[in-house]
Amino acid sequence: MDNDKRMFLEELALDFDLDRFKNLTLFEKFKFDEYITLIYQEALFASKEGLLHLDKSPHYTKNKTYTLFAMLVVNGTKFEVLREIVLNYARSFEKSDTYYAKISIMGIGIMMIMKGYTPDAIFNYLMLLLGRDFLLENKKYSGSPCAYESVELDLVDSIEYKPFEGELRKLKYDMLALVRLSHDKGINYVSEVINKTYDNDELKFFFNMMNVQTPEMRDHLFDELKKSNSRHRRILINGAYAILDKLDVVSTHYLFNSIIGKYSRYDKASGEIETEVQVSLAKILGV
Numbered sequence: 001m002d003n004d005k006r007m008f009l010e011e012l013a014l015d016f017d018l019d020r021f022k023n024l025t026l027f028e029k030f031k032f033d034e035y036i037t038l039i040y041q042e043a044l045f046a047s048k049e050g051l052l053h054l055d056k057s058p059h060y061t062k063n064k065t066y067t068l069f070a071m072l073v074v075n076g077t078k079f080e081v082l083r084e085i086v087l088n089y090a091r092s093f094e095k096s097d098t099y100y101a102k103i104s105i106m107g108i109g110i111m112m113i114m115k116g117y118t119p120d121a122i123f124n125y126l127m128l129l130l131g132r133d134f135l136l137e138n139k140k141y142s143g144s145p146c147a148y149e150s151v152e153l154d155l156v157d158s159i160e161y162k163p164f165e166g167e168l169r170k171l172k173y174d175m176l177a178l179v180r181l182s183h184d185k186g187i188n189y190v191s192e193v194i195n196k197t198y199d200n201d202e203l204k205f206f207f208n209m210m211n212v213q214t215p216e217m218r219d220h221l222f223d224e225l226k227k228s229n230s231r232h233r234r235i236l237i238n239g240a241y242a243i244l245d246k247l248d249v250v251s252t253h254y255l256f257n258s259i260i261g262k263y264s265r266y267d268k269a270s271g272e273i274e275t276e277v278q279v280s281l282a283k284i285l286g287v
Helices: 003-015 018-023 026-049 051-056 064-074 079-091 097-115 119-128 132-139 166-185 187-197 201-210 215-225 231-244 249-260 270-285
Strands: none
Touching (some): 003 097, 018 097, 026 051, 026 064, 051 064, 064 097, 064 249, 079 097, 079 249, 097 119, 119 132, 166 187, 166 231, 166 249, 187 201, 187 231, 187 270, 201 231, 215 231, 231 249
């Protein structure tokens, strides 16, 4: 195993509360192998057809959460952004271990596919999250995933997301407008707008803190700042980072939705997003 893959496994143990899988009931664990099987079959498809062709898989629309993550991969979303989106959705479920586990399995699985792990390695890693004793004593799993290659799946979309809040919606489109402006006019221009025109002291602070010449330090500062439990602040922090890291508007839109806890329509046209971005941009610039 190369160092990148080894480090990724270590990061998973830090980023995700994998102990929460222990709280699942036996019934839930038996149902979870369908989600793991979906990821396994998609990993097999990607190994044959290519990562960017996941939307051609017969299972692409089997589950809304999976479809959203796979769509982001197909659209070329940066790995680091996808990871943030997965983690944001996972942390939305502080009380439900079931929802947390479903998001984690889907998200970790799609990230492992992106990282190039083999399908059997992905399947066995995810299965082990359900517990060694469960696999041996209850599931009677042989340790070989071959039997799951052609299993028919009957997944139910049962994850309930929080309602889209109006105040956060306005803030989201303001930040997307500033991201758009940074692409059109450059970082220095947006810096002037943030510091002199857009009246938000917290955004000024987060933007100026991360607007440093050393990318590694910017990433470290972002990791420290984003630990806030306030969704309002996390949108500001991620907005500032998106500007400085030159993220595209569409990827940032999905990133913000994951912070809010809103389910994202995977088929939403980018033109719909851009129209609302332009409205917010006009208000910010007073034109």
